[in-house]
Structures are given as C-alpha cells and as structure tokens.
Amino acid sequence: MSTKQSRRRPVVRLLAPGAVCAAAGPYALWIRPRLLTWGATGDEIGRAFPGDELFPVADGSSVMATTLPAPPGKVWPWLVQMGYDRAGWYNRLDRYGIPSADRVVPEWQHLTAGQRLTATPDGRSWFTVALLEPQRTLVLRSDLDLASGRSFVPGRDPLPRAYMTGIWGFHLRPAPRGGTRLVVRTRGRGRPRWLTRPFGVLLGEPAHAVMQIRQFHNLRGRVGGEDRPESPDADR
Known part of the structure; x- marks a missing residue:
C-alpha cells in the first residue's frame, strides 16, 4: 500500500x-x-382522533390527509373492503405487486369490531378492527412480533422481546362541494426502543408516507371514477 x-x-x-x-x-x-403531516391542515394535525386512546403514550405518530371527490357514503365501501385477501390496500407496494380491486364488492362489505384483516400472503400477520363507526371512522390495529414476523394478541399471548404495535386510522368528514376529507392517523410504539425507534424514523416513516400517498391517489381515482372504466395503471 x-x-x-x-x-x-x-x-x-x-x-x-x-x-x-x-x-x-x-x-x-x-x-x-x-x-x-402530508396534506393535513393545522387543525387536523393538532386534534385528537378516535383510537388515540389506545396508545396514550406513543413513540411516533403521523397525520396525513386528502380530499376525495365523493361524499363519505361513497368512500366508506372502498375502505370497508380492504385486506390482503379482500380488495387489497389500493397500493401495490402493500400487496407485493398485486393490483387492488377496482370496484366495490358486495361480499366484502361486512366488517365488525374485532375482525382480522390479513396483511400478508401467508396469513401470519394481520390487522384487527379496533374501532368502527360506519361512514366516519375505521381504526385498524397491528401487533407484530419482529423476530417471527407473526402477529400476536395483546393480553393473551406473551409479550415478544422485540415488537411493534400501533394503529392505522381512517377518519371521514364531509367536505365542500360533496367531497370527503379523509384523514389517516397512525400512532404506536415498539420495543426495544433502541432498535425500533431508529428503524421507524429512517425506514418505517418514509415507507408509510410513500404508500399512504399512493393509496390516496388510487382512492381518488376510484371514488371519482365509478362510472367510467378503470385505467389499467391506476393502481401503482
């Protein structure tokens, strides 16, 4: 040398x-x-939302929002049918490249509190419907064992040594000219914090932002275009 x-x-x-x-x-x-805080107003950023009480102390949170060109009654059916083995998440990144449904499917319109929505192809992880108020609020909860990649049930299963748990909440309010203000709230925590906090800040938060913005885009196209053929590249 x-x-x-x-x-x-x-x-x-x-x-x-x-x-x-x-x-x-x-x-x-x-x-x-x-x-x-992508797309959210100052009032939306500062207020509390249903589901926040599930994590009164959180390591991280976000509030993202958009206005959709349809009333809450037209937006709600698209949210209710979400799930990996149902309509998808209106985002190919969340469904490993598989397109989401481009229509409202009647058999996926029944949702109840406590119901599980599969999140992965093998069914090892899922979201649980934590709160449900038709046409206003849908809060999904995730409790994930980081070592196994499986979901666990708080209060029933032993608490994993490394885990991330949180909510993904969808809140609908009427907007001017017949639209809907859709506010998406996340809030959660993980342990051990020295592992989950850097991961969340450096990878989790940016990934969620990209996926959420894509979901907003694809929902906007669907609820505003129910009477016209779906574009083949609408769900990207």
Missing part, C-alpha cells in the same frame, strides 16, 4: 460520518415533519 493511500483512509473515515450528519439535519428539520 502506498503512503498516499494510507493517508487517504483516515480522511474517508472522517468524511463518511460527516456526510451522514449533514444529510440527517435537513431530513429531521425539513423533510420528516412534512412526511408525517
């Missing part, structure tokens, strides 16, 4: 952490807050 190369190594070792810190600053101060 040349003397020049040996001198270069310490410089690289110093520059790499510096580059990470330089990128982390703008992300934490500017990008991350916008990801966590």
